[in-house]
Amino acid sequence: MKRAKVGIIGASGYGGGELMRLLKPHPNVELVGFSSRKHQGKPLSESWPQLPYPDLFESQQAVIEKSDILFLAIPNGLAMELAPSLLQAGKRVSDLSADFRLPPEVYQQWYKTPHKSPELYRQAVYGLPEFFRAEIAGANLVANPGCYVTASTLALAPLVSLGLVENIIVNAASGVSGAGREAEGTSFAEINENFKAYKVAGSHRHIPEIELNLSRIEAQGRQAKTHGKSGEVKITFTPHLAPMSRGILVTAYATPRRVLEGAELLGVYQDFYQNEPFVRVSEALPETKGTTGSNLCWISPKLDARTGQTIVFSAIDNLGKGMASQAVQNLNLMLGLAETTGLCTGGLWP
């Protein structure tokens, strides 16, 4: 089989670096080039000590010309500038930014900036394969989900699609890489031996994306369409920063409309995800380290019989299923390959 010509725009951030790690040995991909404004013309290994290859960062234009499929791993606001010309030139685009995840009016409200390609949103397909894989296969523009969004949606979808719960609270903790490679306030000495919440009380930008997903799933069930009908799910969301590099743990609370005992609840989740290659449902509680470097989402639902609360835990690698490896899962769908090609469910321990 001919290998797909793939390029990466923005290869010096964590998303781009992880994509490179996955695409270099991917059996059906030819990684034809990668760019970084900051590092153009310099060796890959200067920016990425873990990638000891002789390749150089090229210009954006050079990468675009050689590629049939382009991953955009650039900051929010830049993808919506670049995508139109790429699509017009017949390229397929997989965007890791937030630019095409939300209706433009919602985007503008939460990201505090005008949307520059609002018309493209209607063409975009939302890249959460467990719900949108039918659309992803044929998509020219894939909007890959946010990291908290992936973990939260997968944790709550079974309950929401069955109409089982209300009053949802999503409490989450993330490793530092979620803030990006050049984020302020992430120096080791300020983060180690520290745990804190941030962007609390309804202020984090992943909120509308989680709500949109759950609303779609509430209205459409498993086989959802990006631009299909939608319910009205609202959530309270509290992100925390944990002193680790990778990993997200979501602890979601919801009030059951109908109480399911522990075994029944576990059964609902096992049934819901039984054919998903990258979702693990278990009685054992998930640990973020169990997903490090993999494309796995590890989920365990529980009932607190004393108080009637349903509590669902889900763990992902924020740079894996929360970002780059999920984008590769989508690439596999776009190329008609087995979804698991070049990806792993087994993580690195310790």
Added chain:
Amino acid sequence: MKRAKVGIIGASGYGGGELMRLLKPHPNVELVGFSSRKHQGKPLSESWPQLPYPDLFESQQAVIEKSDILFLAIPNGLAMELAPSLLQAGKRVSDLSADFRLPPEVYQQWYKTPHKSPELYRQAVYGLPEFFRAEIAGANLVANPGCYVTASTLALAPLVSLGLVENIIVNAASGVSGAGREAEGTSFAEINENFKAYKVAGSHRHIPEIELNLSRIEAQGRQAKTHGKSGEVKITFTPHLAPMSRGILVTAYATPRRVLEGAELLGVYQDFYQNEPFVRVSEALPETKGTTGSNLCWISPKLDARTGQTIVFSAIDNLGKGMASQAVQNLNLMLGLAETTGLCTGGLWP
């Protein structure tokens, strides 16, 4: 002033070590001895690299004989065996274990073991000075609170005492030292780069203690009595293990019966704790690292205006305000000293 003769039983665990760090330089205390079954006769510094003193661990009996006040930093179940004879001998006892924190019948239900000194519970005073300081001053047996309990109670007390909330969820993360010095499953390679929940869905032993506290405060308000009347508060509690040695962050959710906007809510907390030397209320979100090595509890209450949820954050050092320095705060009360003697509000950073 004559210095009080104080001894520590069980000085090789984290609670005992931290007590030693605080009591050695305490201006009104003579630390007359300390014991450890495992290390009896050996130098302190063999067990504690950070305490380079020439002293030796002595026998329990030797320490008891020399002391007027004894700290019990021994495992649950042993304090209730030892306390009766100490009290009979006229010693005052400050217990760091769980043995005298709960009514014996509740203790037996949650700790799965018969209580050996149930009659002593009636004499015990609960060592949370912000609510029980009047009783602590004259107590002969102080039951120092659990770590999660201190952070949770201080976070929620203002709302509960004013009858402002219902449906309480306490989501908490703790450093590893909370599990004790010889806990299984705490090896570095399994914990670093990992975040997970444990003892979920109503199974953690601090639940009845948090509920009892909040119930007392609901019924009695600020000036509570250990054995006074009590309400019926129930909570959902989810502890998590964070990859750090010290620190607890509580993120408490509650549904307001009457919605207080952000500024009003902050004002309620500032008023409630205005005279407390070791409670800091701020608009800034607490960070566990801001309390390291101190006796501080740092609190910030927020309203999520989108969903109507009240969210309260509180941070402590689990070995400080969550254990040893709180016990020293109680000691100061027992000795009629200023509560802040030998304690600090300023932590170690970074």
Added chain:
Amino acid sequence: MKRAKVGIIGASGYGGGELMRLLKPHPNVELVGFSSRKHQGKPLSESWPQLPYPDLFESQQAVIEKSDILFLAIPNGLAMELAPSLLQAGKRVSDLSADFRLPPEVYQQWYKTPHKSPELYRQAVYGLPEFFRAEIAGANLVANPGCYVTASTLALAPLVSLGLVENIIVNAASGVSGAGREAEGTSFAEINENFKAYKVAGSHRHIPEIELNLSRIEAQGRQAKTHGKSGEVKITFTPHLAPMSRGILVTAYATPRRVLEGAELLGVYQDFYQNEPFVRVSEALPETKGTTGSNLCWISPKLDARTGQTIVFSAIDNLGKGMASQAVQNLNLMLGLAETTGLCTGGLWP
């Protein structure tokens, strides 16, 4: 091509877990079974959260019967009991313990226990492929090197084989997993924010193995034989424990017999290792994180022109090139495969 039937004895330690991660997706290997005394009959995922497969740990005997090649990932002292019967039954054996790395009389001196299969040492081939690959291809018993040994030997071999240095000091730091999964004194709270030396002043068991390697290379050069002639290299070795899970950094000091300037020195290393797929020589200083999860050894040699000291840095993943992935590199040689099959040079970052 028919896949080799491979089994793992001792699959619940870090070496066994890492082997499993690498062998599960290896294209030329059928992992027919794995055993653990402690976990026999239980699911793999109970012991290894990162390996979400349904397989069970089997008995040692069951694994042996199904396998043509066996990895022994069991403690020192047990491999030499098991290996004879395996070899007699016509199995090929790859041992990760220290049992066949040293002449029996040296083993007895350093490991303080009699050797139970001294005659087998003469059949063993030392599994450092950069020097012994010709022997490894045909070996029935491979003794895989120690972690510090691999990093130290690769760092110093070019200088020693050319007779360029004397007075060698090897200063090294390792992550905690090097101590094994059940090691004492490795709890998170004692290790985090801590750095210390251990087994200093000529007491660490990897010393005779490093000295033997360098002595062979001094006498035989690149194409060494396990049981060939040997020089008399002696080293001062100081291991340190760093607060991390994986990784070894060796900082080796040596007095040059002939001073090579920086560029010349770098050239010597580049030439020496130019055909090695898993050795990276660079002017940039190695970082352990650049090798995490890979089979890479990253080396940089420097001259301190002020004092005349030659200093060589080398980094490996102690569970990778220092243990499991090096054993897979040897397996590839044993099976006549490309040495790089199923292995990667690109690590996980961050």
Added chain:
Amino acid sequence: MKRAKVGIIGASGYGGGELMRLLKPHPNVELVGFSSRKHQGKPLSESWPQLPYPDLFESQQAVIEKSDILFLAIPNGLAMELAPSLLQAGKRVSDLSADFRLPPEVYQQWYKTPHKSPELYRQAVYGLPEFFRAEIAGANLVANPGCYVTASTLALAPLVSLGLVENIIVNAASGVSGAGREAEGTSFAEINENFKAYKVAGSHRHIPEIELNLSRIEAQGRQAKTHGKSGEVKITFTPHLAPMSRGILVTAYATPRRVLEGAELLGVYQDFYQNEPFVRVSEALPETKGTTGSNLCWISPKLDARTGQTIVFSAIDNLGKGMASQAVQNLNLMLGLAETTGLCTGGLWP
């Protein structure tokens, strides 16, 4: 006794923050003010979450006017601009930067910048109290030592003052805070699970300072003078970055001119430091965590009998004995107080 009026210039870096933690409760000090260009007019707690006091950062001028003694915790190059006017105004100055540690011509060579107050160097007293305490007591300008320098000098001084060794190699590892609060390349995700060397092969700026100290001690012995005679000691120095916030461990190698066996060597060190309140000599190997938050330097000397190398280990808290608490020890000397006033030998564990 009247309390000394002390101010801090540059109170938003790690040195300044640690000074504040120590000076706030110091019984003989009135901390009259502190400045930071970046934070002027803002509350202390905005910059320092661990210092929950209501004070504001003031202007440099305001602080200077109120103070009799000024700590300069500002970057290298700024102290030499500010110090002359302070001294002229009759203030005493304790400088934490490198500006007055070295002869101006040496400073210029290593710090690549002209010295702006070369004449002041002759007035400066070197602030290592174990050797220069007689001078420090009367000093108007104290140059506090570098962190690596303190640990290295204390580790090697006994051997050097007795003329026992040659060929000194200082291998050291430091926590990240040594790089300062705003250092590049110190983000958590790049540092955690990583260990590496930096500024190797004779390029680190602490080299001339260590060499000058050891040269003075070689020539003058214990009771050294800053501007007294000097020998010609040279060292090879290799610093490493460890994934921790605080702590330095020095592992120093030296070739003995006369071999001292272990017990004799330990005795030499115990005698040498027997009256030093902040130096702990032990057979047990030092751990950095044993010094966290204290002013302790923990030393253990060893002989490798196999190779004849002497190896000395020393641990300090780089922000403690390596910076701020050592400056307070010097302050105590300047004020004629007991050297231990307001300082501790007991660290924080875990």
